[in-house]
Amino acid sequence: MAKDIKKKVSRRDIIELAVIVTIFAVIYFTGSQAEVFGRVQQVVLKTGVMNVGELDEDAKLQADYNMKLVDTEGNILDLQSLKGKTIFMNYWATWCAPCVAEMPSIDGLYEKMGEDPNIVFLMISEDRKMSTARGWVKRKGFSFPIYKLAGPIADVYETGVVPTTFVISPEGKIVVAKTGMANYDSRRFVKLMKKLSAKAST
Secondary structure, eight states: OHHHHHHHSOHHHHHHHHHHHHHHHHHHHTTOHHHHHHHHHHHHHHTTTTBOOOOOTTOOOBOOOOOEEEETTSOEEEGGGGTTSEEEEEEEOTTOHHHHHHHHHHHHHHHHHTTOTTEEEEEEEOSSOHHHHHHHHHHHTOOSOEEEESSOOOGGGOOSOSSEEEEEOTTSBEEEEEESOOBOOSHHHHHHHHHHHHHHHO
């Protein structure tokens, strides 16, 4: 019986196994897990089953503007200065596969809405170093601005989960609070953002 098993394990089988092991070793030791699994999860997002559908029109949760961020140039941004605008706030990290998966959709949304003076995008990196986040975004060709916390996170935004996305209305209400990945570059979500922008301009 043992001889039969040995005969069935060919040299080709050994080579194929070695290739698979090598691929997984490269992924592991180069820190590419987030990239690989993120691409797999992008397939799920493209199905549309994880689109963000609607705003919480009766939102009671108040946004907290007592928070400061720092951009890639070292400039401090005080959220107090953003009152009256629609804020798209996303907490993410380069090591987070679901973050990697949803980034193309966020960049697509930014391409459509980023020029709107009533909308602000705050992509807040959880990476230890800003240089890591900056380099990754540049390599991917994304155009949205990135930030890091320049002080403690406000309690209302503390979920312990990345990615997490909040949309704050011009009235200062949290009308979207989404933990986990989602597709934000959908016609419906773009329409919702335009609706909020119109409120800010009136």
